[in-house]
Amino acid sequence: MSTLSTASDLITTGRTAPDFILPDSSGTPVHLAELRGGPVLIVFFPFAFSRVCHSELAGLSERAEDFDDIGAVVLAISCDSMHSLRAWSEQEEFELPFLSDYWPHGKVSAEYGALDAEAGHPVRASVLIDAEGVVSWTTVSPPGQARSVTDHLQAVQALTSAGPGAR
Numbered sequence: 001m002s003t004l005s006t007a008s009d010l011i012t013t014g015r016t017a018p019d020f021i022l023p024d025s026s027g028t029p030v031h032l033a034e035l036r037g038g039p040v041l042i043v044f045f046p047f048a049f050s051r052v053c054h055s056e057l058a059g060l061s062e063r064a065e066d067f068d069d070i071g072a073v074v075l076a077i078s079c080d081s082m083h084s085l086r087a088w089s090e091q092e093e094f095e096l097p098f099l100s101d102y103w104p105h106g107k108v109s110a111e112y113g114a115l116d117a118e119a120g121h122p123v124r125a126s127v128l129i130d131a132e133g134v135v136s137w138t139t140v141s142p143p144g145q146a147r148s149v150t151d152h153l154q155a156v157q158a159l160t161s162a163g164p165g166a167r
Helices: 051-062 064-069 082-092 107-111 149-162
Strands: 021-023 029-031 040-044 073-078 098-100 124-129 135-141
Touching: 021 098, 040 051, 040 149, 051 064, 051 073, 051 082, 051 149, 064 073, 064 149, 082 098, 124 149, 135 149
Parallel strands: 040 073, 073 098
Antiparallel strands: 021 029, 040 124, 124 135
């Protein structure tokens, strides 16, 4: 039996997003509940220092100001250690917070249905959470295929233009 996460495994829209506290690449705890009041885009990715993950996160980082301008927080989550994430983020000069779901290994990724348990890493899944903590949009890309930065930005813009409580 495969435990590969697919689009059908991912948390569904309309559900309350599971709360979590994960360390960022500097070891500072990031608590999802403290980010309520505006949209939060969670971008799960398989591995630091990998080609497709680099292209996706570089694209999101280049558009970080656009997300900031509409009041959205973007969180990039992988099962890499915070030390690996810090080294990669500093090397590439990414403008995004990287969170480590290293231990317990993949717990948050699994709660969101984004963990490929056999491979031990998240799939390329994104989850947009509204100001009240409810999932409003999701996407999953197949292995090796980058997600669209434009799709992410458009989803956040649609959510913010719909007004408070819109899904």
